[in-house]
Amino acid sequence: EPTVGGGGSRSGREREVSVALDDRELWVRFQTLTNEMIVTKNGRRMFPVVKVTASGLDPTAMYTVLLEFVQVDSHRWKYVNGEWVPGGKAEVPPSNAIYIHPESPNFGAHWMKEPISFAKVKLTNKTNGNGQIMLNSLHKYEPRVHLVKVGTDLRRIMTYPFPETQFIAVTAYQNEEVTSLKIKYNPFAKAFLDAKERPEGYYQR
Amino acid sequence: EPTVGGGGSRSGREREVSVALDDRELWVRFQTLTNEMIVTKNGRRMFPVVKVTASGLDPTAMYTVLLEFVQVDSHRWKYVNGEWVPGGKAEVPPSNAIYIHPESPNFGAHWMKEPISFAKVKLTNKTNGNGQIMLNSLHKYEPRVHLVKVGTDLRRIMTYPFPETQFIAVTAYQNEEVTSLKIKYNPFAKAFLDAKERPEGYYQR
DNA sequence: GACCTTCTCACCTACGTGTTAAGC
DNA sequence: TCGCTTAACACGTAGGTGAGAAGG
Numbered sequence: 001e002p003t004v005g006g007g008g009s010r011s012g013r014e015r016e017v018s019v020a021l022d023d024r025e026l027w028v029r030f031q032t033l034t035n036e037m038i039v040t041k042n043g044r045r046m047f048p049v050v051k052v053t054a055s056g057l058d059p060t061a062m063y064t065v066l067l068e069f070v071q072v073d074s075h076r077w078k079y080v081n082g083e084w085v086p087g088g089k090a091e092v093p094p095s096n097a098i099y100i101h102p103e104s105p106n107f108g109a110h111w112m113k114e115p116i117s118f119a120k121v122k123l124t125n126k127t128n129g130n131g132q133i134m135l136n137s138l139h140k141y142e143p144r145v146h147l148v149k150v151g152t153d154l155r156r157i158m159t160y161p162f163p164e165t166q167f168i169a170v171t172a173y174q175n176e177e178v179t180s181l182k183i184k185y186n187p188f189a190k191a192f193l194d195a196k197e198r199p200e201g202y203y204q205r
Numbered sequence: 206e207p208t209v210g211g212g213g214s215r216s217g218r219e220r221e222v223s224v225a226l227d228d229r230e231l232w233v234r235f236q237t238l239t240n241e242m243i244v245t246k247n248g249r250r251m252f253p254v255v256k257v258t259a260s261g262l263d264p265t266a267m268y269t270v271l272l273e274f275v276q277v278d279s280h281r282w283k284y285v286n287g288e289w290v291p292g293g294k295a296e297v298p299p300s301n302a303i304y305i306h307p308e309s310p311n312f313g314a315h316w317m318k319e320p321i322s323f324a325k326v327k328l329t330n331k332t333n334g335n336g337q338i339m340l341n342s343l344h345k346y347e348p349r350v351h352l353v354k355v356g357t358d359l360r361r362i363m364t365y366p367f368p369e370t371q372f373i374a375v376t377a378y379q380n381e382e383v384t385s386l387k388i389k390y391n392p393f394a395k396a397f398l399d400a401k402e403r404p405e406g407y408y409q410r
Numbered sequence: 411g412a413c414c415t416t417c418t419c420a421c422c423t424a425c426g427t428g429t430t431a432a433g434c
Numbered sequence: 435t436c437g438c439t440t441a442a443c444a445c446g447t448a449g450g451t452g453a454g455a456a457g458g
Contacts, residue, residue: 038428041440045426062267062310078437105267105311125439137438171439172428179428188426191445243452246416250450283413330415342414376415377452384452393450396421416457426447433440 019145019160022051022115027164029181034084035167036178037141043122043132047186050118050143050165057108062150064104065111067118069097069133069141072166076138079174087138094127094134097141102131105150116145123169135169142166222261224350224365227320228253232369234386239289240372241383242346248327248337252391255323255348255370262313267355269309270316272323274302274338274346277371281343284379292343299332299339302346307336310355321350328374340374347371 021027026048027035038044050067057063071093078087099121103110122132135141143165147158173179183189226232231253232240243249255272262268276298283292304326308315327337340346348370352363378384388394 047427102308107310183428186427188447189428190447192428193446252451388452391451393423394421394452395423397452414458417455419453419455420451422449422451424448424450427445429443431440431442434438 017056017147017158018054019147019158020053021162021164022053023048024164026185027162030178031164031166033175033177033181035165036170036173036175037123037167038173039123039125039135039137039169039171041124041126041128043124043128043130045119045122047182048165050121050145050162051115052145052160052162053115054111054147057112057147059107059109059112061108062105063108063111064148064150065101065116066104066146066148067099067101067121068144068146069099069123069135070144070161071097071136071139072142073140076136077140077168078138082175084168084174090139091136093139094136097133097135098146099131099133125169125171137169137171140166140168222352222363223259224352224363225258226367226369227256227258229369231390232367235383236369236371238380238382238386240370241375241378241380242328242372243378244328244330244340244342244374244376246329246331246333248329248333248335250324250327252387253370255326255350255367256320257350257365257367258320259316259352262317262352264312264314264317266313267310268313268316269353269355270306270321271309271351271353272304272306272326273349273351274328274340275349275366276302276341276344277347278345281341282345282373283343287380289373289379295344296341298344299341302338302340303351304336304338316352330374330376342374342376345371345373 030048037046071090073086074090076087076090077084079085099118101116101118102120103116122130124132124134125137127134142161142163144159144161146160148154149156173182183192235253242251276295278291279295281292281295282289284290304323306321306323307325308321327335329337329339330342332339347366347368349364349366351365353359354361378387388397
């Protein structure tokens with residue numbers, strides 16, 4: 001019986017392949033608040049991190065693993081009076097919002113031996129030609145993982161959407177509950193978690 | 206006409222492949238002094254870094270790139286009166302002193318698009334089961350790069366030795382000229398480069 | 411004793427955070 | 435004015451240096 005994964009549009013002989021989202025509980029907490037991800041000129045990492053566990057691959061076959069960001073709405077969003085509301089018409093999605101996992105290509109055995117982490121993907125709102133992903137600020141996105149068997153024709157790509165990980169791209173956080181949750185769980189933001197225990201006037205220039 | 210590489214033992218149809226050492230001038234400065242590399246329990250990076258430029262690969266073929274450390278002598282070495290002299294009989298070389306480049310396996314095009322750096326290899330004198338390379342302290346080693354076409358039989362591995370990068374493994378530097386050169390060029394040792402410009406008593410516990 | 415190894419340390423590099431004020 | 439974006443910043447994480455004292 002196949003593990004519960006992100007869905008997946010494959011059929012026939014690959015039916016046994018599964019790709020499941022790790023840290024799903026944390027993702028759902030953000031989803032409940034409507035998740036936001038910062039985009040910057042030089043690129044910003046995601047938090048939480050998209051991390052998936054794959055199984056059922058052919059251990060000796062070679063795969064490339066991709067993370068795609070699909071613009072899921074036809075409008076932009078505004079944060080008004082503490083909630084996100086649809087705004088004007090959507091901008092054209094930047095083409096090629098696809099991140100190639102840096103360990104690609106690799107054997108099925110490699111992808112299955114430990115969770116596949118997309119910790120290093122960086123989101124940007126500018127075209128700066130690196131491995132960064134350009135998104136439209138104030139638009140909603142859904143991450144999807146693709147498995148591509150090397151040398152296979154494109155009709156046999158396996159796709160795993162993860163609706164729990166949907167987010168609105170922003171240049172600054174809008175919902176302060178989202179900010180608090182990010183600070184609480186992202187170790188790199190620990191400076192702000194401890195702030196209340198610090199003496200007055202600690203932030204001097 | 207083939208680029209000058211590290212030699213290479215390939216023949217026949219792969220004659221056009223070349224693998225050349227980067228930063229050769231720096232390596233030669235260390236070689237002149239007799240180079241030393243620290244080994245520690247948890248593993249120590251190399252400085253300089255073995256970095257090579259490959260050309261002539263089949264862009265669409267898949268290769269794994271290896272860095273091997275070959276024990277080149279049949280004796281151990283001692284540092285006596287400012288120079289390295291042969292000591293007793295060599296210990297048995299630890300088997301499998303081979304580091305797999307973390308981007309392996311990958312396409313020829315990938316390996317050729319920028320220099321291949323072995324910056325993250327770590328040298329140790331203990332068996333600690335990770336991706337670290339175990340060497341015998343006070344023995345001399347020569348790094349060699351191997352290219353293995355995926356799925357190819359082992360007789361067709363291409364080997365590129367780099368005599369300029371030979372070094373003696375040590376648990377502490379012996380030749381202070383070697384130490385000085387390391388401090389001068391390794392950015393992570395900058396604390397010691399600037400030491401003379403610091404006030405007295407700067408190193409307090 | 412002499413030689414070699416181990417461990418802790420101050421001091422760096424490198425870079426991931428949200429904050430804040432300024433810019434547009 | 436308002437909404438959104440940018441850039442500098444303090445403060446973390448993470449980990450790579452040789453020095454020096456201690457251990458074997």
